[in-house]
Amino acid sequence: MAKYEPKEVDITICVDDTLCKGVESWAWYGLQPVNKLLKPGGTLIVTSLESPETIIGMAHRKDEPYKLAILKGTPSFSGLWVFKDDHTDVRILGAIAKLLPELFSLKAVQDVIVKEWKDPVKAESAARSHERITTSTVKPNQGNPETPYKFEFPKWHEMGEGIAIPSIPAGHSYEDPNTHAMGGFRPDRNPTFKKFTTRTMRPVVNFDTCIKCTLCWLHCPDSCFDVTPDNLYDANMQACCGCGVCEAVCPVKECVTMVNEAEFSDNSSQWESWKKDKEAYKVWLQDKIKGHGERSHGFRYRGQYEEQVPEMLQIAREG
Ligand code: SF4
Ligand code: SF4
Structure with a gap:
C-alpha cells in the first residue's frame, strides 16, 4: 500500500x-x-x-x-x-x-x-x-x-492562529584572515534551511584568474556569493544549491568549475583557504578539477526523456 x-x-x-x-x-x-x-x-x-x-x-x-x-x-x-x-x-x-x-x-x-x-x-x-x-x-x-537537526510537529491543540517567521538580517562585513581588515559583504542566512543538502556538484573557484567581473554574483539564483574584503566572490557553501549557473556565466576559462559533491567533506570557505596559503590552494584546486571537462555540469543531460544517455547505458550493460 x-x-x-x-x-x-x-x-x-x-x-x-x-x-x-x-x-x-x-x-x-x-x-x-x-x-x-x-x-x-x-x-x-x-x-x-x-x-x-x-x-x-x-x-x-x-x-x-x-x-x-x-x-x-x-x-x-x-x-x-x-x-x-x-x-x-x-x-x-x-x-x-x-x-x-x-x-x-x-x-x-x-x-x-x-x-x-x-x-x-x-x-x-x-x-x-x-x-x-x-x-x-x-x-x-x-x-x-553528527547529531542531525531534530524537531517535533506541533500538536493539533497547540496550533496558534498564525505563525510569525522572523526575517533574516541584511548581512555584515567580515574579516580578511591575513590582514584582519574588515570589508566585503556576507548576507545573513537562514540557520535552519540548508540549501547545500540538495547539491550534487559545487563550484570550485580559481581566485588567481578571477577578473572580478561580478557575473557569478549577479546571476547566482540563490544570492550565495559573499563579496570578500578584497572584492572577490566566494560561493558560500552553506547556501549554494549547486545549480551550475556561475560556471555557465563565468567568462574566464576554468575560473569556476563544477565538481562532484562527493569529493568534499565540509562547507568551508574556499576564499579563506586561498588567502591562508595560495600555493596549497592551487594544488588543491588542480586536484579537484582534474578530469572535469570545461562547463562540465549536468546541464549537458538536459533534454527529452526518450533520448538515452550513451555512457550510462554502457554502465547499465557492464555493471
Ligand atoms: S552553483 Fe548555483 S547556487 Fe551555487 S554559487 Fe553557483 S550559481 Fe550560486
Ligand atoms: S564570473 Fe568568474 S571572473 Fe567573474 S567574478 Fe565570478 S568568478 Fe570572477
Missing part, C-alpha cells in the same frame, strides 16, 4: 549519492539523514560510482544495523531538471526484486517494462542489476556521528 510520509520503510532509494550526507527536503525540516526511516535490517539503495566505505562514511549513524546496496551509476533525476533516460528507473526495480522478493519478482518487473515501454533493452538492464546487486551491512558504529 502506498503511504504518504511513512514512519518506517524496508528500502530507501537514493538516486544521487551526494544526498547521503543528509537532505533538507522542506525548509522547516532541517537537514535529515537519508537513512532515517529505514527499519532495522532495511536496505539503502544508492546509485553511485563511489565505494561502500565512502557512502557509509557520508550517511548518518543509526542505532540498528542496516544494509547498503550500491547500484553503479551517476546521479539521476537530481536537481530541478529532467535528465535523459539512463535506465536508472528499471535498474532500481530489478534491484528491489532481488532485495525484497516478497514485494515483486524480476519477471513481473520485466513484463511491466515490456508492456509500458516496449523496450527489451530496458528489461535487460533490470535483469542485469538484479543479477549484480550486492549488499554490505552497516553497523551502528559506522557512519557520520
Whole structure:
C-alpha cells in the first residue's frame, strides 16, 4: 500500500549519492539523514560510482544495523531538471526484486517494462542489476556521528492562529584572515534551511584568474556569493544549491568549475583557504578539477526523456 510520509520503510532509494550526507527536503525540516526511516535490517539503495566505505562514511549513524546496496551509476533525476533516460528507473526495480522478493519478482518487473515501454533493452538492464546487486551491512558504529537537526510537529491543540517567521538580517562585513581588515559583504542566512543538502556538484573557484567581473554574483539564483574584503566572490557553501549557473556565466576559462559533491567533506570557505596559503590552494584546486571537462555540469543531460544517455547505458550493460 502506498503511504504518504511513512514512519518506517524496508528500502530507501537514493538516486544521487551526494544526498547521503543528509537532505533538507522542506525548509522547516532541517537537514535529515537519508537513512532515517529505514527499519532495522532495511536496505539503502544508492546509485553511485563511489565505494561502500565512502557512502557509509557520508550517511548518518543509526542505532540498528542496516544494509547498503550500491547500484553503479551517476546521479539521476537530481536537481530541478529532467535528465535523459539512463535506465536508472528499471535498474532500481530489478534491484528491489532481488532485495525484497516478497514485494515483486524480476519477471513481473520485466513484463511491466515490456508492456509500458516496449523496450527489451530496458528489461535487460533490470535483469542485469538484479543479477549484480550486492549488499554490505552497516553497523551502528559506522557512519557520520553528527547529531542531525531534530524537531517535533506541533500538536493539533497547540496550533496558534498564525505563525510569525522572523526575517533574516541584511548581512555584515567580515574579516580578511591575513590582514584582519574588515570589508566585503556576507548576507545573513537562514540557520535552519540548508540549501547545500540538495547539491550534487559545487563550484570550485580559481581566485588567481578571477577578473572580478561580478557575473557569478549577479546571476547566482540563490544570492550565495559573499563579496570578500578584497572584492572577490566566494560561493558560500552553506547556501549554494549547486545549480551550475556561475560556471555557465563565468567568462574566464576554468575560473569556476563544477565538481562532484562527493569529493568534499565540509562547507568551508574556499576564499579563506586561498588567502591562508595560495600555493596549497592551487594544488588543491588542480586536484579537484582534474578530469572535469570545461562547463562540465549536468546541464549537458538536459533534454527529452526518450533520448538515452550513451555512457550510462554502457554502465547499465557492464555493471
Ligand atoms: S552553483 Fe553557483 S550559481 Fe548555483 S547556487 Fe551555487 S554559487 Fe550560486
Ligand atoms: S564570473 Fe568568474 S571572473 Fe567573474 S567574478 Fe565570478 S568568478 Fe570572477
